[in-house]
Amino acid sequence: MDEPRGHARWVRVSHWIGAASLLVLAVTGVLILMVHPRLYWGEVGNDLTPALLELPISRNHQHGGWDTPRPFFARADSPVSASRTYDIFNQNGWGRSLHFLAAWCLVVPGALYLLGGLVGGHFRSHLWPGAREMEPRVLWHHVVEHARFRIPPASGGPRYNVLQKIAYSSVVFVAAPAMVLTGLAMSPAIAAAFQWLPRMFGGHQSARTIHFAAFVALVLFVIVHLVMVAASGFRRQMRAMTLGD
Amino acid sequence: MATRLITRRRAIVAGLASIGGVAASRLPLVELPPTYGNLLRAGDALTYAAHRLLLPQHALVREYTLADLTSFPAIGTTSPAVSVKTPLGEQYRDWQAGGFRDWRLSVEGLVATPRTFSLDDLKALPSRTQITRHTCEEGWTAIGQWTGVPLATVLEAAGILPAARFAVLHSVDDWVDSLDMSDVLHPQTLLAYGMNGRELPVPHGAPVRLRVERQIGSKSMKYVRRIVVTDTFDDGGTSGSIQNGWAWYNGI
Numbered sequence: 001m002d003e004p005r006g007h008a009r010w011v012r013v014s015h016w017i018g019a020a021s022l023l024v025l026a027v028t029g030v031l032i033l034m035v036h037p038r039l040y041w042g043e044v045g046n047d048l049t050p051a052l053l054e055l056p057i058s059r060n061h062q063h064g065g066w067d068t069p070r071p072f073f074a075r076a077d078s079p080v081s082a083s084r085t086y087d088i089f090n091q092n093g094w095g096r097s098l099h100f101l102a103a104w105c106l107v108v109p110g111a112l113y114l115l116g117g118l119v120g121g122h123f124r125s126h127l128w129p130g131a132r133e134m135e136p137r138v139l140w141h142h143v144v145e146h147a148r149f150r151i152p153p154a155s156g157g158p159r160y161n162v163l164q165k166i167a168y169s170s171v172v173f174v175a176a177p178a179m180v181l182t183g184l185a186m187s188p189a190i191a192a193a194f195q196w197l198p199r200m201f202g203g204h205q206s207a208r209t210i211h212f213a214a215f216v217a218l219v220l221f222v223i224v225h226l227v228m229v230a231a232s233g234f235r236r237q238m239r240a241m242t243l244g245d
Numbered sequence: 246m247a248t249r250l251i252t253r254r255r256a257i258v259a260g261l262a263s264i265g266g267v268a269a270s271r272l273p274l275v276e277l278p279p280t281y282g283n284l285l286r287a288g289d290a291l292t293y294a295a296h297r298l299l300l301p302q303h304a305l306v307r308e309y310t311l312a313d314l315t316s317f318p319a320i321g322t323t324s325p326a327v328s329v330k331t332p333l334g335e336q337y338r339d340w341q342a343g344g345f346r347d348w349r350l351s352v353e354g355l356v357a358t359p360r361t362f363s364l365d366d367l368k369a370l371p372s373r374t375q376i377t378r379h380t381c382e383e384g385w386t387a388i389g390q391w392t393g394v395p396l397a398t399v400l401e402a403a404g405i406l407p408a409a410r411f412a413v414l415h416s417v418d419d420w421v422d423s424l425d426m427s428d429v430l431h432p433q434t435l436l437a438y439g440m441n442g443r444e445l446p447v448p449h450g451a452p453v454r455l456r457v458e459r460q461i462g463s464k465s466m467k468y469v470r471r472i473v474v475t476d477t478f479d480d481g482g483t484s485g486s487i488q489n490g491w492a493w494y495n496g497i
Contacts, residue, residue: 036384043378046385048316072314072441079316079441083323083448092382093490094285100495101288119254188380189459193300195307204378204386 006157006244011122014113015241021106022218028099029215034058035090039212043203048080052209058089107180114172126158127169133162154233156240171221175214182211268298278425279478280493293494302427306458309376309388314441317379317387319448322418325468326447329418337417337468345452350399350436354413354474357404364452367438370394370402375433381462382495391456392439397430400474408476414455417468421481423493424457424464433458436469461495 007015037055038045045051048069054062065086071078117123132138142163152161160168184190185198185207201207229237239245281290322328326338340348349361374392381387400412413423428434435456438445445451450467457464463486473479480487487493 032384036381038385043313044315044386044388046316046318046381046387048318048387066318069316070446072317072443079314081317081319081446081448083319088383090383093492096382096495097285097289097492100292101285104288104291115257119257186380188306188378188461189296189300192306192459193304204380208384 006240008122009244010113010116012241012244014109014116017109018106018113021102022222024102025099025106026215026219028095028102030057031091031095032099033212035060035088035092035095037061039209040205041202041209042205043198045205047084048082060088063088103180103183106176110176110180117172123169123172126160127165127172129162129165129169133165138162149231151228151231154236154240156236156245167221167224171218175217175221178210179214179218182207182214186211264299278494279480280487286492289492289494297427303432305433306377309378311376311390313376313388314390315388317389317449318385319446320381320383322467323448325417331419333417333419333470340452341447348452348470350453350469351471352399352403352474353471355406355409355476356400356474357406360403362399362402364438367394367399367436367453370398373432373435374439375435375456375458377433377456377458379462379465390439390441391435391437392442393435393437393453393456395432396424396434396436396455397432399436400429400472405474409474411475411478413473413475413479413481414466414469415471415473415481415484416466417470419484420466421479421485422464422466423475423479423481428457428459431457431459463491 033055034057037057037060038047038051039053039055040049041052047066056062063086065084065088066082067085069080069082071080073079117127139162142161146163181197182201185201186204191198191204198204198207201210277290278286278293280286283290325334326341328334329337345364348364350363350367351359351361353359372392372394374390376388376390379387379389396412400409409426409429411423411425412429413421415421424434433456436453437450437456438453440446440449445454450469453469454467455465455469479485480493482488
């Protein structure tokens with residue numbers, strides 16, 4: 001099969017648009033999470049209901065600034081209302097708008113990238129692991145080689161080894177789509193038009209928690225990715241992903 | 246192999262063409278939001294245009310059952326009689342002391358008969374009760390039952406004119422925000438006077454608050470006192486959400 005050398009131009013452009021968007025999304029995403037650093041499972045979660053996870057990432061963490069809860073109904077397990085007395089940290093006025101602007105910058109080129117990769121055969125030839133590569137013996141060999149930090153020198157593009165293929169495929173086909181779909185599921189307007197979308201993830205707050213989990217997974221990927229780029233020859237790899245040679 | 250590839254391509258092209266067809270048919274009806282010139286809000290402008298272009302405008306948000314009601318935080322202004330340091334705060338104190346019998350909602354602008362509504366006037370109009378999820382921009386959610394009169398019904402009672410494009414709402418705590426006609430006319434957009442089967446509590450916006458279920462919670466204005474129907478966009482000046490650093494449309 002005729003193997004192209006180096007990264008195709010549309011792959012390089014997609015890579016840097018994606019990288020820049022992800023950086024802005026990550027920063028503004030953390031900013032948004034700092035406003036309400038509690039995660040839940042199900043449809044509903046707020047300061048008056050139990051959290052799945054509370055993150056100590058802003059002054060809003062367990063701020064406790066609520067007046068005495070008042071029950072809505074005269075029964076022991078009644079839901080309650082309480083008024084907030086604490087002046088919370090909240091930069092969502094610009095944080096959310098910038099997050100959604102970056103989301104558009106990721107989603108539109110991202111959709112074109114998926115279309116191009118599917119139609120042009122890039123995914124089939126370069127990203128999707130073949131059946132023979134997925135044999136346990138082969139997989140194990142690559143895991144051991146990586147664990148011993150024996151990294152093959154950069155080739156400046158495809159072909160990728162099976163661990164690279166698994167990592168890139170996980171980002172392109174699992175983490176990124178999960179990120180976008182859980183993000184859309186949290187939109188009241190989208191949830192009105194497609195009620196099944198938040199339900200698919202187990203509810204609005206579950207979608208928010210999965211959105212955060214996908215963020216953590218992507219951050220871990222980026223860290224490993226950058227370490228591997230450095231280990232396999234930073235200058236060579238950067239030239240390959242920018243100039244394409 | 247080659248045949249299959251062409252089929253997939255055709256399927257994708259046909260899919261995109263059909264989406265494009267729907268979008269094109271609605272294009273004359275859609276315009277960018279009034280905040281389109283702001284670079285920071287460029288994503289919100291795209292979102293607004295995409296929502297109005299591609300989504301069914303009369304789709305209803307999910308409604309829940311009484312068993313789904315949850316605890317519900319009250320944030321922002323929770324007692325205007327105490328915290329609002331303008332004559333409106335004093336007026337609210339009087340309204341509250343009198344059980345809101347003297348409270349009036351003023352409906353003005355592009356309506357045939359500008360008028361005021363008392364709480365009883367609103368309750369005499371056809372009502373709607375819905376159990377919906379409040380989605381706060383901060384990140385939390387809560388489910389509450391709301392009883393009120395559809396905003397469209399109130400504006401029709403005042404004779405809303407065909408030139409209407411926005412409803413500009415003013416609150417007791419001196420906040421100004423606006424909705425386009427798609428949200429104004431949505432069947433679940435209410436002026437709510439009841440919550441969880443009782444009168445709307447003061448911390449949640451008594452006597453009347455807006456419920457605009459397809460948008461983020463902060464658009465559901467509490468303590469509504471005045472509605473002005475306009476054909477041009479009014480950002481509300483220094484009391485408006487925009488000059489206070491908030492997006493006009495953050496519905497994504």
